[in-house]
Amino acid sequence: MSDPRTTVTTPGLLAEGTHDPGTPPAGIKRAPTGVDHLATEHLVINMGPQHPSTHGVLRLLIEVDGEEVVTVEVSVGYLHRGIEKLAEHRRFNAIGTLMDRGDYVSGIHGETAVALAVERLMEIEVPRKAQWLRSLAAELNRIASHLVWFGTFGLDTGGMGQFLYAMRDREAILDILEAITGQRMMFNYARPGGVVADLPVGIDEKIRAFCDTFDTYLDEHHALLGGNEIFQGRVKGIGIIDAEKAFAFGLTGANLRGAGVDFDVRKKRPYDAYPELDWEVPLGSAGDAWDRYMVRMGEMRQSARMIRQLIDGIPEGEHTAKVPKVLRPPAGEIYACVESSRGETGIHLVTDGGDTPYRMHYRAPSIFALQAVEDIVPGHLIADTVMMVGSTDVMLGETDR
Amino acid sequence: MSPTLAVIVRLVAVLGLMLTNGVVMIYLLRKVLGHLHIRLGPMHVGWHGLLQTVNDVLKLLTKEDLTPRAVDKVLFFLAPVVVFVPSLMAYLALPFSEALRATRLETGMLFTFAVLAIVPIGILMAGWASANKWSLLGGMRAAAMQIAYEVPLLLSVLPIVMIAGTMELGAVVDAQAGTWFGLVPRWFITDPLLWPTFLIFLISSLIEVNQTPFDMSEGESEIVAGFASEYSAMKFALMFLSEFSNTFVVSAMGVTLFFGGWLLPWAPDSWYEAVPALAPIVFLTKAYVGVVLLWWIRGTFPRVRIDQMMSLGWKRLIPAALAMILITGVVQKLLAPVLYRAVG
């Protein structure tokens, strides 16, 4: 559309055509082109940190023209606890507790990253059973986390139906995780050297029973939300993050795979039991919200598949390696990453030979996803803003750390 | 009874009906949504939470009525009134039975939809007066929706008027008496010609009552609570009540227009004369079933986006409603006489 202030359609003082008002001289901001009666005033709206759809304490400052978003600024930090600083004052065994509170919906992954980093620095040989137990807990936790995302993503679109059904299944997983780790959310289960406890007796039956029902339930979930034409109309073609943009903003996890990039840390930087398992990486193509939705749904199915293999094939042996009570890794530097529910969770660990880290940097995938949100939202409606934040599955606990 | 007294009695009866109805419906909504979402809904106050809503009404009545400093005080006060009064008026023409209704209006159908059309004006007032950006967005959405949806809603019921030959709601019900071939009740919903009409009516009325998938002006996950953000205590309760009562009115209109009003299938007229309470009970039951169906949709569907809704209204529903009027007219004038002779 042409700017009414510079385009002349009815000849009067000026001839028809585009007319350049000229650059104003120094000291004057804008050429006095008069008032454009058709331009609407932009409105700045503060969305969050108490908005129902900002998944925790995200704050978005959005500038809207009517309902259309012109600019968006992401403001985080409302949950800052200084995990990186606190970690410098904790022994290596205790950092897992901090990591649980980073990405609090899938805590196992952060713990595992720390454990891997310490193990690699100290060159600890982790028993095979411990690796399988870690993967088992991690995949259970991934399903639980994706279910929370699934439920709340539906809530973002205004549907209430799927939320408690997702919570029902998550509840079953949390019960299993409680039996395995002793905690429902803040596990501190994966420790340097292995895991904290062996599987309780009889839990494998429970896990098998869960896997058997979950496949059917997952179909139901997908039919309830993804099969709804209204939902499809809301997510298809919305918030496109193609591979180029995903690379530019450093996206990882389902947000990256939604754009068709085949990169899963579990495949490309194998750790724990993953190299021994048989599973596939679900991929999208266009990189819109629908692709990200389908990738996450596919991941849940793959996770259930892995859980079956894990529970069937748990090797005999110790659940933890023999490690000293106080871990003192040699001075050095390591980067360990795992595929968490939200992408690549990385730990950059710098040690000086003492019993606490010299510096621990926690790479949170959500913070990169939020940068992409800042880029994809403008030009969409307020309703879509909510959808896009939901589709990238950000977790404010880990952006703020 | 003097005419004035009669009017007062009727008004009080309508008000009483609306308030009781509201309380019952809020309880019903919580239970229906609860069980749809595999939870129990209210359970603790009274048997299965029966008294929970009464408790909540008392709470709303005794709550402090907050008026934010920046609001436009007159409009802020008037908006709940403008929302509530039309909802109340919409009960006037509803035919609970041949005899039981607040007033007999020759243009009852038009009247009911016309007063319901005033509600969004109140919502717009509330959104504007609240001095809150979210409320403003909600109010604007309500205004946009009203323009887009009152038209197809009214157009969608015109085929009924053409077939029944009247706008008087009681007469519309009477026109649905009897059966096809002695088997199928002759309600308008059993007439395949009116199925598209019913679909348009259903969609438009979902929008009329501001419910998911069309709860744009409230849009909890998008614009927090829209127009109702700044309201508290009884002002909020009035808006809330009006929304519930509109759901009931729309359901009652659907029952009257498509599902034979107070008529039971195959029931002879003598039953209604023998038991005067039968007709209102049938009518209320049907209306509540309709309400529960509306809530089923509400509890299951996601919300559509405002632009999708606008294009649905302008590009699909209005042309479809106009086409249905044309088709009904043609069928009614040319084919129906032949058909009726064939059916007998």
Added chain:
Amino acid sequence: MRPDARSSRAVLKRAGVPADFETLALGEVARVPAADVIAALKALKDSGYESLIDFDGIDTGDDITLTWRLRSYSADRETYVRTSVAYGAEIASVWNVYPSALMPERETAELFGMRLAGHPNPKRLLTTDGVPPLLLKEVPIRTEEEVKAR
């Protein structure tokens, strides 16, 4: 189309960026002068390292070491670029090369007490005004009042 990501040594040598190379447990690290960071990152991006995966700082006691972690998805390869800057110095934003640096740069700048140059939105990210740069070693984990109160 896009050249295969190669060792950062070859890329930086060809681009004429002065760099020292070391191989740590971390991986391949190129240490470049602070002034040449943008040139180095640009060269690496052109050679196929599409994505900046992480950016962080370390307070070494003498200076602050900044680390950029780059990844090439096409070649499935990672490399690190590292530089040292003085306390309170200015970080030149690399967002023109890698937009993913936007928020990590803000975070690092505020938590290490640095200033940002060339950043489109140079605000604090996690903490409010008046909070000391938390990740500096000299900033205690508890304030003196808190220690006294214990």
